[in-house]
Amino acid sequence: MESLTLKNVRLEGKKTSIHIKENRIKQIGKPQAADTLIDCEGKAALPGFINCHAHSAMSLMRGYADDLPLQTWLEKHIWPLEAKLTGEDIYWGTRLSCIEMLKSGTTCASDMYWHPEKTYQAFRDSGIRAVVSSVFIDLFDDEKREKQIKENQELMKKYGYENPRIKIAYGPHAPYTASRESLEWIAEESKKQDALVHIHLSETDKEVKDCVKQNKLRPVQYLEELGLLSENLSCAHGVWLSQSEKKILGEHKVNIAHCPTSNMKLAVGGVLDYEGLTSRGANVCLGTDGCASNNNQSMLQSMKTASLIQKHHTNNPTRLPAEKAFTMATEKGAKALKIDAGKIAEGKLADIILVDLKNTKLLPTYNLKSNLVYSATDDCIDTVIVDGEILVRDRHMEGEEEVYEQINQIKERITAEK
Template identity: 45%
Template sequence: MSVLIRNGHVIYGEDFEIVKADVLIEGNRIAKVAKGINEGADTVIDAKGRVVSPAFVNLHTHSPMGLFRGLADDLPLMDWLQNHIWPREAKLTREYTKVGAYLGALEMIKSGTGTFLDMYFFMDAVAEVVEESGLRGYLSYGMIDLGDPEKTEKELKEALRTMEFIEKLNSDRVQFVFGPHAPYTCSIALLKEVRRLASEHNKLITIHVSETMAEIGQITERYGKSPVVLLDDIGFLGRDVIIAHGVWLDSRDIQILARNGVTVAHNPGSNMKLASGVMPLQKLLNAGVNIGLGTDGAASNNNLDMLDEMKLAALLHKVHNLDPTVADAETVFRMATLNGAKALGINAGAIKEGYLADIAIIDFNQPHLRPVNNVISHLVYSANGNDVETTIVNGEILMLDGEILTLDEEKVIAEAERVSEKLA
């Protein structure tokens, strides 16, 4: 299949150069970016007045949690988790989780996300949704053993079962990732075995680390060191590790992350809403740490809109540092595209010949995006997910002119309402 996108403002290459050009997609790759491409294509899209952007990479979320959107707002993290979210999650079935995954997939497609890194339960069901929706999903079963050896074995078994299920799908868009929940919910034994298995099977690892002051206190009291130092001491860290949050990091932690090539998935919306704190973005960037952007789950954000998340990231760090030059628009846009793709080891996050054809076309024919003085700035500070008109992943059109082509939008929303009533 081939797609030709004509007449757009194209964000070209790794340097995000803005060019008026056409983009030719052949199969799942970008074949050519140039003015006046005359080659025929199966589908031709007129992008006049639109911006042709790399699709966004959501580097940390819990996609089925849209079912809990708005049910436990304005609470600190541990109260939110222990007294509201975990009791509701105990009611989840595979069917309910799949309904939530459909809702999450729909929301991401409509707001221009092409790839996401997920951690939740019943991830075989989520994998089926990813395959059907056309998204690119990196999926981890969230392991929690709370120091119980019997639970350790059970959690590892479920993770391996999920890995086997995903690999049998034989899809280049659906990948398994090991996902121990966090150092405060996982035993050292579990963490060490995850590290061994990830190396053996050549899989990525994602884990929540240093999200709150309470977590730092808990780990320090238990082990006499920070979560990052703990993970380093047991040989857990590496270039295949993506830590979520990284809010409470000291200089030693940052040096360790940089030395090990660890990526940090920044979740400013969730961190602000739960009052967890502010990640030391500039210090991490100065140390050379790769930073991606994530929304976290829609129960603590409360959306999966990466355009919205970019604005939050840029504004948060400016006011926190009292410095308007921190978290400039291009840096934040890079976090939401190229940096996320780099963390996942995929040739995506940019519009350039040979890259995966993951593209969002954004309608700039609107008052809040005119005049087109600065495309990247407008995307970070002015746009939102509703401005996305077309989403293409792996060369396949998932949404065209606002119409979802791979999912039944009305059915997804109706099912989400039905299940939400059962979980409330």
């Protein structure tokens, strides 16, 4: 598509036109002639959501095992199921997530999972913007480390610069599953290539205690010593942090992908300290985590949960207001993933969603962002544009049916093998 004009669209409450040339917002104001013209009467334009922590193929595990203690859930259910998944399964699971994410207004996701080349292909085929990382787990074994390093090098070489919508990142699973040598190698590669790094950090109290026992340092101090802390690093969770760890994260301007729904469902026993982290300079963005622990990938729901948990936990209804929750899901996500989006402004990437102002969840519209955070459901999202390309129109996406058929077949096979 060469050019696209969204006319009669509401932007920050005012009616205007947005002109898109190739993949960027060229002009906002008077309607311009374009190859495609959409009359957006009754719709408002907003930046697409950026999901900073996903394991997209885990959509295959939605509803498979819930309401269990963490270790039982992982060891008896999730890991055995993961062992049965083929590369093809992961492709289709990721495609399912792409549909779910796009239709709920997410235009970019940062993913960490097995078979990253299949994840990459699924993102590429769906058109969504993404950051793909392989799960780097060596369990402190030299042979496994060498194998992982080789696979990561190959992934970066093959796909690192192939598609402008998809970046390849390094994905060390966590300080308790990746060795010191691996983390040091990743820190060095990230510096050399200015590449993003995606890790799990301090989700549970137990992993913090184990880290102190093993390394004589808390996880953040340990990562600082290894040279991993930088603006290129996104840490999922960050629940169990000491005051001095928050200070260190702030000094290095590290990104923290808050996953409130997953934290509550898995009962990790703590709540991310939004004020404590942001006031010290960390960039707190938002993620859904995988479908086994959420169980959906709607950023609308995650924004609401993030806001409510801060209020509830601090006994203060003024904490994390709607505007800030919305920024976490857009601008702050763009900052974390170093993507020139997250805002509707001239020159920015055209990653835009149109919401239906006639949806009951958005009426009356005193404050659209408040309605989106506290009231909206996925069916409020009418149209989704990524990189100037319309991927969802009137809540419909091309190729949905084939994906649903494949998912049902995979489910039948998994159930038969159970």
